[in-house]
Amino acid sequence: MTSALIEVKSASRTFGSFTALAPIDLAISSGEFVAIVGPNGAGKTTLVNLLTGLLRPSTGSVTFKGQDVSRLGPVRLARMGMARGFQLVTVFPELTVAETIAVAAFSRLGRAHHWFSSAHSDGDINGRVARVADAFGLTDRLEQPARLLAQGEKKLLDVASAFALEPEVILLDEPTSGVSTADKHAIMQTLVIASEKMGVKAVVLIEHDMDLVATYAGRIVGLHAGRVIADRPKNDFFTDAEVVAMVVGRPPKGFH
Amino acid sequence: MPAPSTTEAARRNRNLCAIGGGVLLVAVLALLPGVASPYTLTMILPVFAYAIALLGLNLLFGTSGLLSFGHALFLAIGAYAAAVMTGHWGVKSLELVLLGGIAAAVVVAIPVGFLSVRYTRIFFGMLTLSFGMLFHSFLIKFYNVTGGDTGMSVKRVRLLGLDLSHLSRVEFQTGPLYYYALVLVIAATLLMWRIVQSPFGLHLRAQRDNARKAEYLGVRVHAFRLAAFVLSAAYGAVAGVLLAVRSGNADPELAYWTHSGELVFMTVLGGFASFVGPLVGAFAFIFLRDWLMGMTEFWRLAMGGILVLVVIFVPRGLAGLAADATTRLRNQFDLRSRR
Numbered sequence: 354m355t356s357a358l359i360e361v362k363s364a365s366r367t368f369g370s371f372t373a374l375a376p377i378d379l380a381i382s383s384g385e386f387v388a389i390v391g392p393n394g395a396g397k398t399t400l401v402n403l404l405t406g407l408l409r410p411s412t413g414s415v416t417f418k419g420q421d422v423s424r425l426g427p428v429r430l431a432r433m434g435m436a437r438g439f440q441l442v443t444v445f446p447e448l449t450v451a452e453t454i455a456v457a458a459f460s461r462l463g464r465a466h467h468w469f470s471s472a473h474s475d476g477d478i479n480g481r482v483a484r485v486a487d488a489f490g491l492t493d494r495l496e497q498p499a500r501l502l503a504q505g506e507k508k509l510l511d512v513a514s515a516f517a518l519e520p521e522v523i524l525l526d527e528p529t530s531g532v533s534t535a536d537k538h539a540i541m542q543t544l545v546i547a548s549e550k551m552g553v554k555a556v557v558l559i560e561h562d563m564d565l566v567a568t569y570a571g572r573i574v575g576l577h578a579g580r581v582i583a584d585r586p587k588n589d590f591f592t593d594a595e596v597v598a599m600v601v602g603r604p605p606k607g608f609h
Numbered sequence: 610m611p612a613p614s615t616t617e618a619a620r621r622n623r624n625l626c627a628i629g630g631g632v633l634l635v636a637v638l639a640l641l642p643g644v645a646s647p648y649t650l651t652m653i654l655p656v657f658a659y660a661i662a663l664l665g666l667n668l669l670f671g672t673s674g675l676l677s678f679g680h681a682l683f684l685a686i687g688a689y690a691a692a693v694m695t696g697h698w699g700v701k702s703l704e705l706v707l708l709g710g711i712a713a714a715v716v717v718a719i720p721v722g723f724l725s726v727r728y729t730r731i732f733f734g735m736l737t738l739s740f741g742m743l744f745h746s747f748l749i750k751f752y753n754v755t756g757g758d759t760g761m762s763v764k765r766v767r768l769l770g771l772d773l774s775h776l777s778r779v780e781f782q783t784g785p786l787y788y789y790a791l792v793l794v795i796a797a798t799l800l801m802w803r804i805v806q807s808p809f810g811l812h813l814r815a816q817r818d819n820a821r822k823a824e825y826l827g828v829r830v831h832a833f834r835l836a837a838f839v840l841s842a843a844y845g846a847v848a849g850v851l852l853a854v855r856s857g858n859a860d861p862e863l864a865y866w867t868h869s870g871e872l873v874f875m876t877v878l879g880g881f882a883s884f885v886g887p888l889v890g891a892f893a894f895i896f897l898r899d900w901l902m903g904m905t906e907f908w909r910l911a912m913g914g915i916l917v918l919v920v921i922f923v924p925r926g927l928a929g930l931a932a933d934a935t936t937r938l939r940n941q942f943d944l945r946s947r948r
């Protein structure tokens with residue numbers, strides 16, 4: 354028995370003959386804020402997809418609370434306390450912001466199968482929707498259909514709806530891409546505060562902005578060409594210039 | 610919080626408008642037997658039946674994003690259930706026949722839906738189409754059970770226990786059966802309204818817009834699609850029972866794929882976004898077809914042309930057109946009263 358929430362045992366992933374992710378071992382425990390960094394194509398999204406059961410590992414296993422994630426499937430993972438956002442903007446175009454958050458809130462309270470009650474007049478749900486929208490600054494957008502939101506707002510809504518599940522672990526794939534630098538910090542602040550408020554125990558975050566990573570993450574997993582080149586506490590990570598150079602996509606010093 | 614309260618007011622306003630419009634529509638339909646010809650009234654009966662079927666189809670297409678090209682299967686099951694129950698089993702009560710039709714449709718819809726809802730878009734459409742064709746061949750091939758091409762006859766039923774066999778066919782259809790069907794339409798609409806507005810309906814809309822995201826928010830995509838499929842099949846069966854009780858016959862054409870196509874046509878014509886769409890679509894289709902059939906032998910061609918025009922110029926259907934018009938009117942009114 355371990356205290357890890359997510360456990361990866363020599364999991365790898367290939368697409369045809371291409372190895373997107375070489376076998377990796379990883380354990381994510383309660384209280385951690387893990388950043389996954391690396392250049393484009395390093396395998397970050399593939400890793401998160403393995404962690405959330407969206408992709409099956411080609412070898413090895415991934416478990417959440419001791420159970421195989423690809424066997425659990427997304428719905429049971431959500432019920433057990435795992436939530437994720439997506440790299441490419443994914444919203445429900447015809448649903449309003451309030452409805453989008455309510456989708457998660459109804460799942461969380463196990464009230465989705467109520468056929469005859471009105472989805473708009475459930476006090477508990479409306480309370481949760483208001484709190485989450487407030488935390489993510491979406492309060493004046495509540496009645497807007499998601500398709501009319503600005504790109505950055507869509508991204509926020511994706512993250513906000515994941516938070517509305519009140520998960521124990523949340524995995525986010527570049528939640529700040531396409532957002533201005535000032536807004537990036539605001540989003541990260543929001544993430545940290547919302548995580549504390551809603552009892553999120555662990556955050557896994559793919560992020561390109563090293564400034565943000567250095568400020569908010571506690572542990573950093575560096576990927577390069579499908580391999581883990583470093584998995585260390587933040588302070589040990591940034592003191593290693595060679596590793597930093599590799600994850601930001603430049604060859605290390607003295608390479609040529 | 611001023612923002613939510615105004616939207617709450619807007620929602621209440623919209624609901625009041627919908628209720629007002631609905632009451633008006635029902636009043637007109639209820640008074641129609643006093644003014645319309647028997648011929649018109651016997652044509653409105655299928656309008657009511659199809660409106661119920663389209664409500665079910667809208668739950669699948671409009672709310673869940675699944676377009677069935679085989680939905681006539683369930684109308685046929687309702688019709689044949691009526692024939693078997695009234696003809697072979699001696700059942701007289703329409704209420705029992707309706708329940709029997711619904712039960713038969715549910716029994717068939719569970720396996721058919723289970724296989725079909727794993728797919729979406731054209732794949733779902735093709736699968737449902739295939740199941741419809743399968744049932745049609747079954748009706749034709751097993752003629753000693755189903756009567757083959759000629760179908761089976763449906764005996765006169767009692768409404769709420771009332772024996773109405775002294776009435777002529779036209780009297781029965783333009784009187785008691787007309788009102789019975791009208792009440793069914795109202796009940797079916799109200800029930801569907803509740804369902805679409807419920808958390809269940811919200812989750813259906815979420816998976817329609819983005820199934821993968823919905824799953825990760827805990828939406829039970831396949832189970833809810835299946836529930837929607839079964840519900841819409843039950844609505845189809847009610848329509849099938851009404852059609853068969855009206856015509857006194859259940860025939861295999863009901864299950865033929867062109868009949869499924871007509872259901873889709875009616876859905877497009879009426880628009881799938883609102884609760885009057887089904888009534889409008891069914892009404893427009895049946896009266897348009899009747900009118901064109903009287904005008905030209907090329908009525909199918911004309912219907913096809915009209916479908917093309919509707920898809921291009923009125924993609925939200927006639928009910929959508931009407932909704933846009935009333936919104937524009939209301940906005941103008943709001944502007945003027947604010948000045």
Ligand SMILES: Nc1ncnc2c1ncn2[C@@H]1O[C@H](COP(=O)(O)OP(=O)(O)O)[C@@H](O)[C@H]1O
Nearest residue numbers: 368371373391392393394395396397398399400
């Ligand atoms: N479904 C797929 N089929 C084939 N190749 C894929 C697939 N998904 C990802 N890849 C490849 O795997 C590599 C890693 O991709 P990804 O995990 O998305 O990288 P990152 O998120 O770090 O930018 C890339 O070279 C990408 O082209």
Ligand SMILES: [Mg+2]
Nearest residue numbers: 397398399440
């Ligand atoms: Mg990526």
